[in-house]
Amino acid sequence: xxxxxxxxxxxxxxxxxxxxxxxxxxxxxxxxxxxxxxxxxxxxxxxxxxxxxxxxxxxxxxxxxxxxxxxxxxxxxxxxxxxxxxxxxxxxxxxxxxxxxxxxxxxxxxxxxxxxxxxxxxxxxxxxxxxxxxxxxxxxxxxxxxxxxxxxxxxxxxxxxxxxxxxxxxxxxxxxxxxxxxxxxxxxxxxxxxxxxxxxxxxxxxxxxxxxxxxxxxxxxxxxxxxxx
Ligand SMILES: [Zn+2]
Numbered sequence: 624x625x626x627x628x629x630x631x632x633x634x635x636x637x638x639x640x641x642x643x644x645x646x647x648x649x650x651x652x653x654x655x656x657x658x659x660x661x662x663x664x665x666x667x668x669x670x671x672x673x674x675x676x677x678x679x680x681x682x683x684x685x686x687x688x689x690x691x692x693x694x695x696x697x698x699x700x701x702x703x704x705x706x707x708x709x710x711x712x713x714x715x716x717x718x719x720x721x722x723x724x725x726x727x728x729x730x731x732x733x734x735x736x737x738x739x740x741x742x743x744x745x746x747x748x749x750x751x752x753x754x755x756x757x758x759x760x761x762x763x764x765x766x767x768x769x770x771x772x773x774x775x776x777x778x779x780x781x782x783x784x785x786x787x788x789x790x791x792x793x794x795x796x797x798x799x800x801x802x803x804x805x806x807x808x809x810x811x812x813x814x815x816x817x818x819x820x821x822x823x824x825x826x827x828x829x830x831x832x833x834x835x836x837x838x839x840x841x842x843x844x845x846x847x848x849x850x851x852x
Contacts, residue, residue, distance in 0.1 A: 711740040713767060719743070720763045722818075723775040724750035724782075728841045731775075743769060749782035750775055751806040751814065752821040761827040770830040774818050775846070776811040777839040783809060811838050815849040 720743040723731055731737065731744055745759045752774070763769045785807040794800040808814035815836035823831045837846040 709739065715740065715742045715763075715767065715769055717741045717771075718769045719771040719773060720745060720760055720769045721773045721775065722746075722750055722752065722756055722760070723839075724748065724777055724780055726777055726780065726841070729775070729777060729839055734839065734844060734846075735773075743767070749780060749806055749808070749814070750777075750818070751782070751808075752818040753803075753806065757821070757825050757827060760822065760825070764829045771833040772822050772831075772835075774815055774822070774834070774836040775839050776815050776818075776837075778811070778841050780808075780811060782807045782814075783811070812849050816851055819849075819851050 717737075719741070721731055721735070721737075722745045723729060725746040725748055731746075732739075732741075743759070743763045745756055745763075747753065747756065760769075760772060782805075785805055787805050787807065789805045789807070790801055815838060819834050819836045822828065822834045825831070834851075836849040836851065838849060839846055
């Protein structure tokens with residue numbers, strides 16, 4: 624058991640060390656040591672625009688010249704080199720589905736002590752319960768046996784800085800209004816509450832008795848549970 628392996632999944636490591644070692648290699652490839660100087664990748668949701676334009680040179684700053692996808696594919700080759708089939712069933716071991724914001728600062732498996740195969744992770748902008756999240760939860764429960772649902776929003780979410788004007792701006796830019804709602808919110812706690820309500824009232828889900836919602840603090844790493852009432 625490596626220290627990193629122990630940190631990520633202390634409970635059942637002996638079965639999963641191979642996965643952890645290969646993940647560690649990938650992490651070492653992507654995550655520069657904090658002491659290293661050089662370009663930093665920062666998140667600034669306030670500068671969001673509807674344009675897909677990316678400043679020239681920004682990708683080079685991240686990847687050192689090659690495309691980021693090439694780096695991912697190369698990392699995958701190393702991952703596959705160390706990979707052995709764990710022989711897992713597709714059904715999540717813990718019978719839980721976690722719905723979370725896609726925010727890059729949230730490492731769901733590490734933050735929740737989850738190991739490979741433990742859960743379904745369903746992520747989108749905001750971690751909001753959209754029709755497509757209900758679709759995934761329905762399949763998760765009816766086809767793959769999960770019973771519990773955990774909803775996670777977080778502090779400093781980009782959705783708090785957007786409004787439905789985003790859709791209008793998009794329409795002005797591209798000439799077509801998106802069919803989807805932005806699902807922006809002002810209060811993460813309240814959005815967790817209404818998200819729990821959407822899950823609990825869905826007619827498609829088999830299990831709605833164990834639905835809990837949290838806000839993840841990106842500064843402390845702690846979850847704060849939201850009272851559904
Ligand atoms: Zn977010």
